Amino acid sequence: MTDIKADIDVLRGIDPNAPLLEVNDLHVEFRTRDGIARAVNGANFNLAPGETLAILGESGCGKSVTAQAIMGILDSPPGYITQGEVKYRGVDLLKLPEKQRRSVRANHIAMIFQDALSALNPVFTVGFQLSELFRVHRGMSRADAKKRSIELLDQVKIPAARTRVSDYPHQFSGGMRQRVMIAMALALDPDVLIADEPTTALDVTVQAQIMGLLAELQQQRNMGLILITHDMGVVADVADRISVMYAGKVVEEAGVYDIYSRPAHPYAKALLESIPRLDMKGQQLNVIRGLPPALTAVPKGCAFNPRCAFAQDVCRQDPPPPQYIVAPGRTARCHFWRDVVGDE
Amino acid sequence: MSDINAVTSAAGPSTQPQMEPKHAGRGKKDKPRSLAADAWADLRRNKIFWVSSILVLIILAMALFPTLFTSADPRDCVLSRQHAGASGSALFGYDFQGCDVYAKTIYGARNSIEVGVVATLLSGVIGLIFGLSTGYFGGWVDAVLSRFIDIILGVPFLLGAIVLAKRFAQDPESNGVLAVTVTLGILGWTTAARIMRSSVITAKNQDYVAAARMLGAGPGRLMLKHILPNSIAPFIVVLTILLGTNIASEATLSFLGVGLKGDAISWGISIAEAGANARTAPEPLVWPSVFLAVTVLAFIMLGDAVRDAFDPKLR
């Protein structure tokens, strides 16, 4: 019941004309024994209803931490948000008290994870976990909540939802479990869904099923979807726009067609040239030299400079490259974006 | 066009294997940093580790060289000094028999530590054998030996210890040190064996063991080079804790009259003797108790600190 009240408090501040979700200059650091790891170092992006934004990057680039910061589920300590705003319809979530934050998390911004088994409570049935959401946040009766749970499992295409609602999480296969998690995330009709590597643990045929389901649900509900992944194939299939992250920064943001045909940042370009393709044989795999930097020791200037084929002296010096505007709605943090994008 | 060339030429043609900077980290001195070295770096910064190891060192020094700490003879008892208070020559006063409590406490360390250490080593050997063989061989070996461990574990400790200690201490001449040591050694290994078994099973299923098996490594090599070094840390920690409890158990048995006896000096006997007059003369009871508690605590804290430092999950 308290959550309903907290939600009303949040709703008071909401401006329906403001952008759905805006992240401005977000900084997150982890204070560890080995020093301060700057996991997110000025991330910017925004999301419109019905849009799919992919955050693409390798492990340690800060993409999952960004999602945790938006959701307000960052482990603190050691993680701290030191700067920036996360605005949902004009309300800065970082300034809300925890109780209202929780309400936003349930009702407006939901998240699904890679590992569905550990995200579900093993000692309760799936139906119980779903029903609880409706009873706590919507004040529904036990019977209504169960009915609603079955409907929801039906929507995520779990066969025989009526009987499976009383099964425990371990009785579902990997793909089905991921569907259950999607059902839980969508239970309270959020308008933003963050999916953190939702299909990485699944086989390709199951991945196709889940991505298809997500796209369908997104369209039905006109949700904004943030897809966090390292898989450039999946991104090409579903994303509208892409933010490529490297060492805690969004190094390139662009529409999906632009970035795949003419990337503007050397990292994005090199990444695209380094993956083998199903529909081609004998292509030469380009190799990105070296390793991503440790977040406790990010190189001066542009973080990518030691691995970059375009790097010049200016790249090795602070300040790091600003967000150059490549085209309307398209940015790249590279001094030489013209050279990167310009050839051919 | 030129930029594409720049990318490919910088990365090198794909036939060249050296893609990562070949001499990464060369500027640094190439010092091997083992897990033990990492653990040491960790321990060095741990206050609990320092406090407990200094305490352990002092206690060991007491056990080995009691004369460093006192010049008094613990067996020099004069009834006329019965329950005399603390003085310059006897820091903790005198007990019922008129013996120097301080000297007795210092000299008591040796028997307590000796029983504790030897019993723990004995338990360690038995536990290691049982743990390794049940964990490594599995199957019916595990089934039979594990039930045996369960049976030992099912024996109520005090009852078992009293029966065994009595059985071993037939010789009226002996002071009981051997009997108590063997008793504690035989009863104490089960937890250590179980811990060893589970960590051996974990290590056995690691990929690097499979890799060594694939190379044709025999059971001896697998156990000694791959499984043992990766599974022994929690076992050692259990032993340090066992050391503490063994010292306490010796005191318990001596207190109950089935431990050390005759003219043997130990904290347990001192506590037992002082118990009767504790209300009128608390000092002979308090001091050995304090030493006992601090010793047990020091060993357990040391074990804890070492375990934390060696636990790779915590780094």
Place this chain on the structure above:
Amino acid sequence: MSDRTEVVLETKKLVKHFPITQGIVFKSKVGAVQAVDGVDIQLRRGETLGVVGESGCGKSTLAKLLVGLEKPTSGAINVRGEDMTKLKGTALRRARRNIQMVLQDPYTSLNPRMTVGDIIGEPFEIHPEVVPRKGRDKAVQDLLDTVGLNPDHVNRYPHQFSGGQRQRIGIARALALKPEIIVCDEPVSALDVSIQAQVINLLEALQDEFGLSYIFIAHDLSVVRHIADRVAVMYLGRVVETGNDQEIYENPTHPYTQALLSAVPVPDPTLRGHRDQIVLEGDVPSPANPPSGCRFRTRCWKAQSICAEQDPVLSIRERSPHASACHFAEPRDVVHAL
């Protein structure tokens, strides 16, 4: 560049069933997981055979059988005319030397308590006849150099290396005994995208340099296409289709291969919605209780009554110029735009 006709490894009706038992001391068998059930593969000199399939298809068990980590229930593994499953003692040790493996996870496949030098040198200690004692340090350093690591790092421990570097250490260990065959079990799937290409390129370069034959097991069909000359597709313990990369990727004839390929996303947004998409219903059946006849029939859109009655053999068929285990095999391009 190398003679591609000589068969270096061949399996004949290879079967591995894991018994499902009850009881601890007195075990009784109540069933069997048919992890590998009658697999015939051939590997030629200098070639890469890709083995693909989803989790539970038996590809990892196949790898373990090939390197001797598991004993087959029945069937033969012929390496240069000798059946490995019948060898014993010295002959088996010698034969084992010839077939090595690179494991999937570079974080768990190296003993954390051993230095890199000890890890790469261990094969020489187990097989002392390969390199004399005096030459071993040099041999280890040469191996490190071969896989692109600094030879001075022999005294370092695995945790001081990155994932990609650790995988190189694993490759060096596999190379130590100068094998002809290396089984690579998902060698890049635990690595970051930008590191994968480094390791793939290294594997290719080593193949050219030493004339190695690879069995490359992976779930990533794009990586397999890149590196494999021939491909075997597995489903529930059986090979359902084999052929060269052109045949499998451009003209797959088994419905499962088609579904699998159509599900793989291609990093090209212009293909979105223009590819033939086959979405399979349901999950893979349990290998403890596989369907009768064709094992794929429960999820197949072409299934007829014959599929339940007759087990389709893996062979060349009227409409399939390469071996396919489907009664209704016919080509369908699912990779390119329609």
